[in-house]
Amino acid sequence: MLDTSPGDCILEAGTGNAGLSMYLARAVGPNGKVHSVERSSSTSEHAQLVVEQFRRGVLMPSIVFHVGVLGEVINKVAVSIDKSLATVLNAEKPLAEDPEHTWKEQGNIVAPLFDGIVLDMPTPWTQLPQIFGFLKTDRFVVCYLPSISQVMDL
Numbered sequence: 001m002l003d004t005s006p007g008d009c010i011l012e013a014g015t016g017n018a019g020l021s022m023y024l025a026r027a028v029g030p031n032g033k034v035h036s037v038e039r040s041s042s043t044s045e046h047a048q049l050v051v052e053q054f055r056r057g058v059l060m061p062s063i064v065f066h067v068g069v070l071g072e073v074i075n076k077v078a079v080s081i082d083k084s085l086a087t088v089l090n091a092e093k094p095l096a097e098d099p100e101h102t103w104k105e106q107g108n109i110v111a112p113l114f115d116g117i118v119l120d121m122p123t124p125w126t127q128l129p130q131i132f133g134f135l136k137t138d139r140f141v142v143c144y145l146p147s148i149s150q151v152m153d154l
Contacts, residue, residue, distance in 0.1 A: 002116035014120035018047035025062035
């Protein structure tokens with residue numbers, strides 16, 4: 001559903017047991033990255049262990065694990081991808097006038113870094129305003145919702 005290709009950079013929120021993380025890592029291949037955010041440090045540690053033990057860790061280089069609530073750690077994730085964004089955190093106006101623009105907006109970095117975003121969490125709609133600025137043009141956000149009441153709230 002994300003239309004991923006080798007070399008893509010994907011943001012995943014809700015690591016869980018890392019099953020989806022590993023699937024995405026295989027899709028983006030060794031030249032791509034999956035940045036997986038999990039709010040629970042113990043769940044993230046377990047997911048890392050699962051990935052390390054799967055086929056002797058062959059997918060570990062393609063997955064970067066982050067701990068925290070997505071809306072609170074998204075800037076740190078962005079800086080981990082592009083170190084030059086660290087200067088943007090203190091900028092008050094646009095730094096560049098190019099198609100792949102980067103600027104600060106309402107306390108968040110806005111930088112089109114991701115080829116796809118997956119939200120696998122109970123209330124994904126609460127995170128949408130914080131993440132859309134990080135999605136490249138004409139790319140997709142996929143929300144996994146396990147119940148019809150969640151679909152109705154979206």
